[in-house]
Amino acid sequence: MFWRKRENPFTLISRDLLEFSQAFSNVTEMDQLVPSVIGKLRDLIEADEVALFLINSNSDRFELVHSRSIELKPQLRLRGDYYFIPEDKLTRWLLNNRFPFVMSTMGNVFSFFDEEERDILRFVSTEICLPLEAHNRFIGMLCIGPKRDGTPYNEVDKQLLAAVCAQAALAFENNRLQQEMIEKERLKREMEIAGELQRRLLPSVAPAGYPDLDLFGYCIPSTEVGGDYFDYFPLDENRLALVVGDVAGHGMSAGLLMGMAKSCISTAIKIDPSCEQVMRTLNSLIYELDERHALMTFFYAIYEVADHHLTFSNAGHIYPYHYLASEDRIESLESTGYPLGIREHYEFNKHTVKIEPGDFIALCSDGFIESRNRRNDEFGFERLEESLFKHRRKGSKDVCNSVANDLFDFLSGRPHEDDLTFLVMNVKG
Helix, strand or coil, X not given: CCCCCCCCHHHHHHHHHHHXXXXXXXXXXXXXXXXXXXXXXXXXXCECCEEEEEEECCCCEEEEEECHHHHHCCCCCCHHHCEECCCCHHHHHHHHHCCCEEHHXXXXXXXXXXXXXXHHXXXXXXXXXXXXXXXXXXXXXXXXXXXXXXXXXXXXXXXXXXXXXXXXXXXXXXXXXXXXXXXXXXXXXXXXXXXXXXXXXXXXXXXXXXXXXXXXXXXXXXXXXXXXXXXXXXXXXXXXEEEEEEECCCCHHHHHXXXXXXXXXXXXXXXXXXXXXXXXXXXXXXXXXXXXXXXXXEEEEEEECCCCEEEEEEECCCCCEEEECCCXXXXXXXXXXXXXXXXXXXXXXXXEEEXXXXXXXXXXXXXXXXXXXXXXXXXXXXHXXXXXXXXXXXXXXXXXXXXXXXXXXXXXXXCCCCCEEEEEEEECC
């Protein structure tokens, strides 16, 4: 018996439990908490071997995280080599019965287990196994060796161990939840910083030097970091390049690819701003990232102010809309082309249209088209075209904002699940 004789054992249990909980009450790091709990438990029960198995939430395995056998013989194997799985007989027994498994009460106990289970139990010199549960969740087990004095574990011993395991499990689980919360806060902060950096990559104002053009655009990410992109590139006093892109997916990976694409576009335009060369260069970049399953739709255009010509190429992006003031109608500028990164060597078609004074060009990402309301209805092309036509006589900023308001009214409070990008170039009449 591992408490002092002739004293009330339950009084001693309460005292021992208090000392046990106080030993690690202020420990916050898991690599300090585990040895603290195990060390106190060894002293309390007067046993040399206490092996701790905790669940790995990524693999659902109960992995050995601490054992005297490993401390004495670290060269034997790595810790990750010793683990139980939910289908193992010991794991199922502890899950179903929820009380200690004592080897000496099982007769030929090792015939009860599979060979791999027997190897682990022998390695950690197991005499008694106890489940670890916290918040109604089975998080692991303790395998404890014989007591130093050789006496068997009795009922009072098992009651104390069960109470100790309940405290230890709560400490381990609370620590895991605390670390998880800290990690979530860290990731959230990193995403906020990444989102702010990405927003700085997008133009905050339209370029000066084009008095005949009224330009406005925005990007509203669905997460802190989005995969949509738009930009303006002044080429000279007569030419302005317009860009809209949409990286597949959203979040950090999409945002990183978008940042790479912006850098590539900026460099390519400085060398040769033609549609052919910019599309070729960017397609090569995205294709080389194929092992990351990179995919990007992309629209690139050059507007010539003097003759009102818009020359463009489209890599699988939503067709732009052209409002023709002389005919008071809206048409889509249809063109075919694979998204960037599909084919290594692909020549994108080039098209030219005339954008007369009073006309405008509207570019958006598929987040507008695919947004769904609470009835699961899609906003779709038809609603977008109706919204554009309804607001056709407004300036570019008002057109952009009015279309967004129409979308949000349609969503009726439901969050948009994809990034929303909109860009309008209005040629002043």
